[in-house]
Amino acid sequence: MACGMGNLPDIGEKRMNEPGRNWPLWAGFLLCLLAVPSYLLVFAKYPVTRDLPWATFLMLATGLVLLASGVRRAYRRPGEYRGKIAGPILGTLGIALTAFFCFGVFYGSKLIPKSGAAPRIGQRAPDFTLVDTANREVSLASLLAEPLPNSQTPPKAVLLIFYRGYW
Amino acid sequence: MRGIQESLNEIERLGVRPVAISVDSPQESRALCKKAGYTFPFLSDPNTDAIREYDLLHRGAGVDGHDIARPAEVLIDASGVVRWANLTDDIRVRARPQQILEQARLLK
Numbered sequence: 023m024a025c026g027m028g029n030l031p032d033i034g035e036k037r038m039n040e041p042g043r044n045w046p047l048w049a050g051f052l053l054c055l056l057a058v059p060s061y062l063l064v065f066a067k068y069p070v071t072r073d074l075p076w077a078t079f080l081m082l083a084t085g086l087v088l089l090a091s092g093v094r095r096a097y098r099r100p101g102e103y104r105g106k107i108a109g110p111i112l113g114t115l116g117i118a119l120t121a122f123f124c125f126g127v128f129y130g131s132k133l134i135p136k137s138g139a140a141p142r143i144g145q146r147a148p149d150f151t152l153v154d155t156a157n158r159e160v161s162l163a164s165l166l167a168e169p170l171p172n173s174q175t176p177p178k179a180v181l182l183i184f185y186r187g188y189w
Numbered sequence: 190m191r192g193i194q195e196s197l198n199e200i201e202r203l204g205v206r207p208v209a210i211s212v213d214s215p216q217e218s219r220a221l222c223k224k225a226g227y228t229f230p231f232l233s234d235p236n237t238d239a240i241r242e243y244d245l246l247h248r249g250a251g252v253d254g255h256d257i258a259r260p261a262e263v264l265i266d267a268s269g270v271v272r273w274a275n276l277t278d279d280i281r282v283r284a285r286p287q288q289i290l291e292q293a294r295l296l297k
Contacts, residue, residue, distance in 0.1 A: 066281065067191060069192065069283075069285050072281055072282070073279075073281065073282045127281070131279050131280045131281045132278055132279050132280075134247055134250075134259045134260075134277075134278065134279075134280055135245075135246065135247055135248070135259055137243075137244045137245055137259060137261065137276050138244070139244035140243055140244040140245060140261065140263075140274065140276060141243060141244075141263060141271045141274065142271060142274065143271050143272065143273060143274060144270065144271065145270070145271050146269055146270055146271075147243075147263065147265040147269055147270065147271050148239070148242040148243060149269070150234075150238065150239035150242060152210065152232040152233055152234050152238075152239055153215055153232065153233050154215065154230050154231065154232055154233070155215045155218045155219040155222060155230075155231050155233075156215070156219075157215050160230065160232055162265065162269070163269075165206060165208055165230070166265070166267055166269065170201050170204070170206055171201065172201075173201070175204075176267065177201075177204050177205055177206040177267070178203070178204030178205065178266065178267055178293075178296040178297070179204065179205050179206070179264050179265055179266045179267065179272060179293070179296050180205070180206045180207075180208055180264075180265050181193075181200070181205050181206065181207045181208065181262060181263070181264050181265075181289060182208055182210055182243075182261075182262065182263040182264075182265065183190065183193065183207060183208065183209045183210065183261075183262050184210050184211070184240065184243070184245050184258040184259065184260060184261045184262070184263075185190065185209060185210070185211050185258060185260055186211065186247070186250070186251070186257050186258060186259070186260060186280065187211030187212050187213040187217070187251070187257055187258070188211075188213055188217060188221060
């Protein structure tokens, strides 16, 4: 069954006189380019891909490997593949995008105050009065006293979720 | 927050009322709740009164250098005492619903 294999036309590496498309270069760049927006728009919504952004790291790593192989091809076999100029440019951009994401994840998102004086377990929580989305005044005491929805009894506890907001 | 909403029935069945707090105005929070389908209370603290009281202020971290709240979760029991607090060290990492349900089951 192996007979004739050598005579099959090689689709990817045809025509010696005209260099072919260097697809790993562009696929790699595209992966790196999509990594950050896909994290912000999709992966950041789910704790499994948000807390440790493995899916984004995988995209970036695959992108960089493809970029590297694309650049290699362009320089080692310039007669077969294009990309001697685009290669280094896309490669540099890919590395820059990866560095940007890593900086954000390992440094930027950890720049938050220590909050050493925040109420600790066993301490009394400070009361407050704020307004809800219907502009009604709501206090911690009232949140603890009013029955839960679909219930006649007040809650056992209130969970305050402080968040950054959308300003 | 999405996770809280998804587990809201179970959280409430365990007797816990989740309440979100930020510097957003009531109008902004109302728009967010409508868009994202949040049905638990959202409170507005534009002057960061409660946020400062809880030492959860993140100075200058908002747009145009506004002060905002850093992410945190605080569970307060019926007598007003803190039973659990989660002060993350990474703004991307928030308490998961499983952690909250676990804490809620410990309440008497």
